[in-house]
Amino acid sequence: MGDRRVICFTRHPRRHPKWTLGDAPGRSRTRRGRRRSAPKLVLAAVLVATMGPAIADPVMGFARSKGSCTPLALVDGDTMKALCDGRGVVSVRLVDFDTPEMAGRCTSEIWRAYAATWALRWSLFANGPLTTTMRGSDRYDRVLVRAVSGGVPVARRMIETGLARAYAGGPRAGWCRSQERTAVRGAGWDIWTTKKTGRSA
Numbered sequence: 735m736g737d738r739r740v741i742c743f744t745r746h747p748r749r750h751p752k753w754t755l756g757d758a759p760g761r762s763r764t765r766r767g768r769r770r771s772a773p774k775l776v777l778a779a780v781l782v783a784t785m786g787p788a789i790a791d792p793v794m795g796f797a798r799s800k801g802s803c804t805p806l807a808l809v810d811g812d813t814m815k816a817l818c819d820g821r822g823v824v825s826v827r828l829v830d831f832d833t834p835e836m837a838g839r840c841t842s843e844i845w846r847a848y849a850a851t852w853a854l855r856w857s858l859f860a861n862g863p864l865t866t867t868m869r870g871s872d873r874y875d876r877v878l879v880r881a882v883s884g885g886v887p888v889a890r891r892m893i894e895t896g897l898a899r900a901y902a903g904g905p906r907a908g909w910c911r912s913q914e915r916t917a918v919r920g921a922g923w924d925i926w927t928t929k930k931t932g933r934s935a
Contacts, residue, residue, distance in 0.1 A: 788807065795859075812854070826877045830887065863884065
């Protein structure tokens with residue numbers, strides 16, 4: 735008897751791997767590749783957004799700063815961690831302007847706070863030499879600093895972006911829109927105390 739080869743067949747609806755014709759050229763594999771690469775691209779974007787400033791801020795601070803304080807990390811649009819002469823690494827409050835807070839009382843304030851932080855990064859590092867001058871401390875023991883970038887006060891640059899207001903101390907105005915405050919209070923919450931007011935819509 736001659737050499738006989740037995741090929742096993744299956745009734746399973748899926749074809750045997752030996753008898754599949756494979757994917758259509760340039761279609762399914764490309765789509766699968768795009769699906770697999772999408773999460774990687776998202777992860778890379780998140781890493782750049784989070785880790786990028788942590789690396790770039792101190793590098794640009796040491797490269798640009800010629801004053802008494804060297805920026806190390808931006809906290810928000812008017813506050814940063816800095817290395818100051820005779821003080822070490824301290825929390826610094828930039829003077830002459832005020833920006834929204836990261837722990838804002840409404841969504842729009844939080845978004846503006848993130849935008850103001852990036853605007854401050856541009857104002858400090860993208861306009862020439864940075865000069866900083868210490869002006870004492872505030873009640874939170876933060877070092878007060880006046881910053882000038884490229885010969886222009888950083889406060890002026892920030893105010894011109896629309897993400898900051900002129901500020902010379904004292905009570906500060908809120909950053910939430912009136913309709914947002916009305917909506918939150920209408921639901922029975924006081925956004926200034928974050929406590930129930932007893933009123934409900």
